[in-house]
Amino acid sequence: MTTKTEFQIEKAAPVFKVLGDKTRLTMMKLMENQTCCVCEFVEIFQMSQPSISQHLRKLKNAELIEEERKGQWVFYSLNRESEWYGLMKSILEQLPSQDEKLIELEKSGTRITCC
Template sequence: MEKEKHSIEQLTACLKLVADPTRFLLLKLVDQKTYCVCELVEMLHISQPAVSQHLRKLKDFDLLIEEKREQWRYFSLNRNARYYSIIRELLDHSDDQDARYLQALEKEGLARC
């Protein structure tokens, strides 16, 4: 199967988006499971508006799937996204230290809605 080709402008836009450490960490987290915004706020120790802004940028680029359950919004990685193969490659080449730390926080009960 031939990989989809992207223009230089498209690729640089994608890379700029995920170059932000917080957004990249969000991608690592939602690659493993679906998270509620409130869980991400607790785990990242940043404000809800800041988390929502990062999530919106990733969603606008079609990298995230948003699901609304009652008043809560949950996010997961969009494996059908146009740039998924690029994101997958980056995630596969990244260290898991930050994601492991945040998952440890979750297990301690610090990441709950």
């Protein structure tokens, strides 16, 4: 018989696994205060669009992020309604800002190139 505590740990373990990836954790930090498009992540991480989409799918399946369609483009942000938001927020507060990555995109003129 599984206790409530064991159940909660079993439920939390996959969330930590998803967040255990450096790219996904950085993506989460980038989305902490703004929405981001796949094309921005492609530029920032210098990865293919399918690879970025896989990372985003894992975050979405864990209910850590949500998406919003604007025309043909999809923008991602933290899911503030997630049962994991409090945990996620406390983890992200411990990480250094990643805003310089978005500032570099703006300087190079590649921020939100898809729009």
